Amino acid sequence: MSTRFATTSIAASLVTGALLCSAATPALAESTALRPKPAARALTYTYRVAAPRFLPDGTPSDARGSAAVGISDDGRVVGNAGSGSDPVRGAAFVGDGRRNRWLAMPPAQSTGQPKVNAVAPNGLIAGYFGGPAEAITVWNRAGRPQLKPIAEGWNYGLNAAAINSRGQVVGCTSSVKTGTPVRWEADGTSTVLLMPKPGNCEMAGISESGVAVGTLHNPYYADRTLFPLPVQVTADGVRYLRTARRGAAAASAHGISPNGRLIIGTLGSCLGKDACQPAWLSATRAPQPLRGAGRLVPTDVNDAGLVVGSAGGRAKSWQRGRLVDLTNATRLPRGWVITSAAGVSARGEIAATAMTPAGSSVALRLSPR
Structure with a gap:
């Protein structure tokens, strides 16, 4: 392994047809003109619990304490569950609501616990494994793990944030309050x-x-007024994305579509009581705010422009000016609230996390009807 450095024509036809027939059949023409437009079909979802109902040690949990982090194009949700302080009870999972299972530990690990952060469209999973052989970990579609270590001195605060179907992983490493992006290729080089x-x-x-x-x-x-700043990262280096005013306005990048054509982010700072506005970002064009998205803080976007995220403690989706509250759009057990949406597939399925009245989190797969 090596490590290197690099710095409206249908409507017109209908009107024309109505005018042509109006002299012969005035009643028909009048009824056509007065007919109201059909209401847009309400978007609704069904749900399935995506986490195992028993912890790795056999303790029943009914999937409580689980949280989703992403979803593949075949509808498999990945996430984390259990206690972060207990290596037996803290574990990572993958599931579609029918077959949910825990992810295997890397062979070199006898202690520690995995934490998954992302899943590719084809089902590859990326995460981090703490323990004696601390490293980025990639699980294949069969759930077998492979460690991707990094050169000594760059493994402090290491994480894997995203993965694509090629097996390329991107994350960050940090040291003394500063950090830098890291890329891992499919062959293990970083x-x-x-x-x-x-x-x-x-x-x-x-x-x-x-x-x-x-x-x-x-x-x-x-x-x-200056930070945060959105960036685009390739194998050639780091490039800044456009903000509202060059070098003079805060913005953040929250996701990129699989085809790379859409970058979703926010303008302004989302920290504390600060208000931020969702927008399309670009390296060459000025940001374009999302019409009708309110204060949505996005987390992911698919190639069709379906954006998921949250606002006011509730998960929501947005597409073409339409904002949908996912809790209201899903028939859930009484008292459940979907608080976050972590990912969206090509088919519009959503990886989400709900909170129960008892205060437990549950990872869900939402499927559009």
């Missing part, structure tokens, strides 16, 4: 890409062609 200026990086997604997006956070001081 590339540390130094930032143009100091900062803490947070990667958000990677396209099927290997273009990744993320956000640079300033580590030294809080200046929300």
